[in-house]
Amino acid sequence: MNKFWKSSITSVVFVGTLITGMSGGLASPISEAPLHQKVSHTSHFAGEIDLTIVNEEKLIQALIKRGVIPAKATEAQKQKGLHSYLELKGKDESNLKASKDPLAKQVKQAEAKKQKEFKEFNNGLLNGNGNKNGQFKKQPDPVKEGASPGVVKQGKLLTLMVEYSDFEHNNLQPNETDNYYEDYNTKHFEDMIFGDNGVKGPNGETFVSQKQYYEEQSGGTYTIEGKAYGWLKLPGTAAFYGADRTTGGHDNVAPGGSKILVKDVYNAAKAAGVPLEDYDLEDSHDLDGDGNFWEPDGLVDHLQIIHSGMGQEAGGGSLGDKAVWSHRSASLVDPDGLGTGQPGFYDYTVMPEDGATGVFAHEYGHDLGLPDEYDTAYSGAGEAVAYWSIMSAGSWAGKIPGTEPTGFSPWAKQYFQSTLGGEWFEPATLDWEDVSSKGTQFLLDQANSPLGKNNQAVRINLPKKETPVNTPKSGSYEFWGGQKDETDSNMVTNVDLTGKTSATLTFDAWYEIEEKWDFAFVQVSKDNGATWKSLGNANTRSDVVPEGYPTILNSMPGLTGHSNGWTEQSFNLNEYAGQNIKLRLRCVTDWGTSELGFFADNVKVVADGQTIVEDGAETETTKFTLNGFERFNGNKLMNHYYLLEWRNHAGVDAGLGNIARGNSLMSYDGGLVVWYVDDSYTDNWTGAHPGDGFLGVVDAHTNTDLRWNIADGTQLQASSRFHLADAAFGLDKTSGLNLVYPTQTLDYATQKGVRLFDDSKSFSNSFMPDAGRDLQSYGLKMTVNGKASDKSVGSIVIYK
Incomplete structure (x- = not known):
C-alpha cells in the first residue's frame, strides 16, 4: 500500500476530543535532513505527553544543560539528540496502560455524529457567484464590514491555577521564559483568557485575549466566558505528578502521574468552593444519546489546568525532568456519580504558568474538535502549514512567542461552521466542471473580516481522485x-x-x-x-x-x-x-x-x-x-479541493508579521493563500509521505534552495516554516529573510511576486520535499489581478 489513506477522517482528524497535541512550538530553524522515521505517540497512557507542543529551542538548551546533548554539538547533532529524546518520550510501553475509559462508547458515538455533520456540510456547499466573461474589477474597494448577528454559541471555560506542595507560583526566573511576569495572578489569566480589552504584556504591550481571538475569527458569533480560580494548593510535589520514569521515556507517570493530578485538582477545587455547577452547560459527547450537544451532562465542559512552573516541553526550567509535560487528555473524576451532585471532570488540558494566548487558544480549538495541522509524528522537517494556522506553528507567532497567534485555517473554520454555526465560513464554491476558459472573478475580503461584503473564501471542488488502497x-x-x-x-x-x-x-x-x-x-x-x-x-x-x-x-x-x-x-x-x-x-x-x-x-x-x-x-x-x-x-475515489483565502497582517494575523526567530523577526507575506485539502490522507506526516497530507499550503515560490549559514562554515537546508514565508500568491515583492541566531544566519533576498497559479506546474520542492505539495493537473489556473489600496481585499480570476 503506497498511500496513507489509512482510515476515515473520524479516526485521526477528530481525535481532538480525547488526545490531541498542541502545535509545534518554536521548531528548530534547520533540518538536518528530513528524518523519515515515525515517532510514536503516547495516548491513553498513565502518563500523557503532547510532542507537538515542544519549544525546541528552549528544550535543546535544557538538554545541553543536563548533558543529554553535548555542549559543543553541531546544529545537526543537536537536532539528532532532540529527536532521539522525543522518540524515547513517545515509546509505547504496555505496562503504562491506563484503566479503560468508561465513557468510550459515548465518545465514539458523538464523534461519529459530528463527523456526519461535517460531511453533510461539505456536501451541501452552494455555488457562489462571481463576475464572469471578462468583466473584471482590478482595483477593489477596501473591506466593508457588516454587522455581527450576535453570539450564536458560547463556551463556558473553567480555569484552575494550581501549585505544587514544593513549588509555588511566581518562582520562575526572567532568564527561563520569554513570557515572564513578576506576578502570575488571577487577574493576569482572566485578562489573557476572558479579557474584553486584551492582556497586558511583559513590557506593557497589549496582546489579544483568547476571548477576543475567537470572537474575531467567528465574526462575533462565538465567545467564551468564565473565571480563573487559584492558586489552589495540591498535596503532591512537582516530581510526584511530573517525574519521568527512572529509565527515561514517558513523562508524568511516576509516582503520581497526570491522572492523579486531575483527581487532586478536582478535590482542591471542591474544597475551595469553586462553583463547578456553573460550568456544565454542554453535552459535548452526547452522553444521553439524544443528539443534543447543548445541554448539561454532569461534567465540566471545558477545563484548563494551569500548573506552577514551566512545562517540560520547554525544558522545565528549574524543575527539569520533574516538570509536567503539557498535554490534553481525558480522565473521568466524578465521585458523586455522573449526573448527581457536583459536575465531574473528564476532558482537560494542562498548561504551564508562563503559557501565552496562542497555546491556550490552540488547546481550546481541540476542545471544540479540531485536530493538529502539524506533523504530529515529528516524522520530517515540518509540514506545509507552519505559521499560516494556529493549529500548527501559528500558535507561537508574536514578538514574544505565542502572544500573537495567527488565524485558523479555512479548513478549521469550515469545521466550526458545520458544528457551531455563525459566521465562521461561508465560501463561494466552484465545481471544476463550472470553471470556464473566460474566467470568473472573485473578490476576497481579508481572512480576519468574516463580516465583509465580499467573499470570505473560495472553495474549488476538483474531480474525485483515484487513491490506491x-x-x-x-x-x-x-x-x-x-x-x-x-x-x-x-x-x-x-x-x-x-x-x-x-x-x-x-x-x-x-x-x-x-x-x-x-x-x-x-x-x-x-x-x-x-x-x-x-x-x-x-x-x-x-x-x-x-x-x-x-x-x-x-x-x-x-x-x-x-x-x-x-x-x-x-x-x-x-x-x-x-x-x-x-x-x-x-x-x-x-x-x-x-x-x-x-x-x-x-x-x-x-x-x-x-x-x-x-x-x-x-x-x-x-x-x-x-x-x-x-x-x-483496490482504488477508492476520494474528495480533494482547494480553499482560497486572502491573508494580510490585519487583526490577529498581525502575528504573521511578527514571528520571533532568534534575534530577528520573520514575516509571512500576505496575499492569496491557496490551501489544498486531500481527504485521502488523515495526517500531515511529511516524513512518511513528503509533499502529501490532509491539508497544506501551496507555495507560490516553490523549489527554493534555502540554506542556513552555520558558524563552522557548513550549510543546512531550512525547514518548511521558512520556505512557506513567501507562499502567498500576489503582486508585491516578498519581504525576504534576514534571520540571525548566535551560531547561524539565514539570508534570502526579496523575490518578485508570483500572481499566477497553474496546476500544470510542479509545486513540489526538491530541496525541502516536506514544504511542497503534490497536485494533480486538470488545467486549472487562478491569478491575482488586483487588490485594495490597504490590501484588505484581493481580486482573483479563476479559469482554465
Whole structure:
C-alpha cells in the first residue's frame, strides 16, 4: 500500500476530543535532513505527553544543560539528540496502560455524529457567484464590514491555577521564559483568557485575549466566558505528578502521574468552593444519546489546568525532568456519580504558568474538535502549514512567542461552521466542471473580516481522485465489505455439502479494522439464514470491548485489528458435512472510527478434495449475493479541493508579521493563500509521505534552495516554516529573510511576486520535499489581478 489513506477522517482528524497535541512550538530553524522515521505517540497512557507542543529551542538548551546533548554539538547533532529524546518520550510501553475509559462508547458515538455533520456540510456547499466573461474589477474597494448577528454559541471555560506542595507560583526566573511576569495572578489569566480589552504584556504591550481571538475569527458569533480560580494548593510535589520514569521515556507517570493530578485538582477545587455547577452547560459527547450537544451532562465542559512552573516541553526550567509535560487528555473524576451532585471532570488540558494566548487558544480549538495541522509524528522537517494556522506553528507567532497567534485555517473554520454555526465560513464554491476558459472573478475580503461584503473564501471542488488502497491478491478485483459507520454488510452463498465427509473454506484476507470494536466474521447457517454461527480459526478473536456494538458482542469470534497485508485464512467446515448450508462473510462496524475495512479474494470451498465454490471477484456475475459488499479494484475515489483565502497582517494575523526567530523577526507575506485539502490522507506526516497530507499550503515560490549559514562554515537546508514565508500568491515583492541566531544566519533576498497559479506546474520542492505539495493537473489556473489600496481585499480570476 503506497498511500496513507489509512482510515476515515473520524479516526485521526477528530481525535481532538480525547488526545490531541498542541502545535509545534518554536521548531528548530534547520533540518538536518528530513528524518523519515515515525515517532510514536503516547495516548491513553498513565502518563500523557503532547510532542507537538515542544519549544525546541528552549528544550535543546535544557538538554545541553543536563548533558543529554553535548555542549559543543553541531546544529545537526543537536537536532539528532532532540529527536532521539522525543522518540524515547513517545515509546509505547504496555505496562503504562491506563484503566479503560468508561465513557468510550459515548465518545465514539458523538464523534461519529459530528463527523456526519461535517460531511453533510461539505456536501451541501452552494455555488457562489462571481463576475464572469471578462468583466473584471482590478482595483477593489477596501473591506466593508457588516454587522455581527450576535453570539450564536458560547463556551463556558473553567480555569484552575494550581501549585505544587514544593513549588509555588511566581518562582520562575526572567532568564527561563520569554513570557515572564513578576506576578502570575488571577487577574493576569482572566485578562489573557476572558479579557474584553486584551492582556497586558511583559513590557506593557497589549496582546489579544483568547476571548477576543475567537470572537474575531467567528465574526462575533462565538465567545467564551468564565473565571480563573487559584492558586489552589495540591498535596503532591512537582516530581510526584511530573517525574519521568527512572529509565527515561514517558513523562508524568511516576509516582503520581497526570491522572492523579486531575483527581487532586478536582478535590482542591471542591474544597475551595469553586462553583463547578456553573460550568456544565454542554453535552459535548452526547452522553444521553439524544443528539443534543447543548445541554448539561454532569461534567465540566471545558477545563484548563494551569500548573506552577514551566512545562517540560520547554525544558522545565528549574524543575527539569520533574516538570509536567503539557498535554490534553481525558480522565473521568466524578465521585458523586455522573449526573448527581457536583459536575465531574473528564476532558482537560494542562498548561504551564508562563503559557501565552496562542497555546491556550490552540488547546481550546481541540476542545471544540479540531485536530493538529502539524506533523504530529515529528516524522520530517515540518509540514506545509507552519505559521499560516494556529493549529500548527501559528500558535507561537508574536514578538514574544505565542502572544500573537495567527488565524485558523479555512479548513478549521469550515469545521466550526458545520458544528457551531455563525459566521465562521461561508465560501463561494466552484465545481471544476463550472470553471470556464473566460474566467470568473472573485473578490476576497481579508481572512480576519468574516463580516465583509465580499467573499470570505473560495472553495474549488476538483474531480474525485483515484487513491490506491491495496492491490488485489490476484487478478484485478477483490471483495470489499465497505467503510462506513454502523454498517452490517455480508456476502452470502449456498454451499451443498450433502454426501460430503469433509470440507474447508479458504480465502485470502486483507483487513484494517478498528481493533476490538469492529469485526469481520465467517458465519454458517443450517436453517436457511434464520440463525447464524460464527466460525473460528487461529486468527479470530473474542476480546471485544464490553461497550461494543451489541451485534458484534453477540457474534464472536471474528477477525479484528490489522492483518498487515494479505493473509491466508482457513476454516474447517467438517461439522457441516452432509448438509446444505448458507455461508457468508460478514463485516460489522460501530458508531465511529471506520478504518479501511475487510477485503477478501480467492474464496474457495473444497469438499472431499473437490472445489465446489470458487470466486475471485473477477467477473461481474459472482457466486455470492453481495449485501453491502462490492467488487473492488483496490482504488477508492476520494474528495480533494482547494480553499482560497486572502491573508494580510490585519487583526490577529498581525502575528504573521511578527514571528520571533532568534534575534530577528520573520514575516509571512500576505496575499492569496491557496490551501489544498486531500481527504485521502488523515495526517500531515511529511516524513512518511513528503509533499502529501490532509491539508497544506501551496507555495507560490516553490523549489527554493534555502540554506542556513552555520558558524563552522557548513550549510543546512531550512525547514518548511521558512520556505512557506513567501507562499502567498500576489503582486508585491516578498519581504525576504534576514534571520540571525548566535551560531547561524539565514539570508534570502526579496523575490518578485508570483500572481499566477497553474496546476500544470510542479509545486513540489526538491530541496525541502516536506514544504511542497503534490497536485494533480486538470488545467486549472487562478491569478491575482488586483487588490485594495490597504490590501484588505484581493481580486482573483479563476479559469482554465
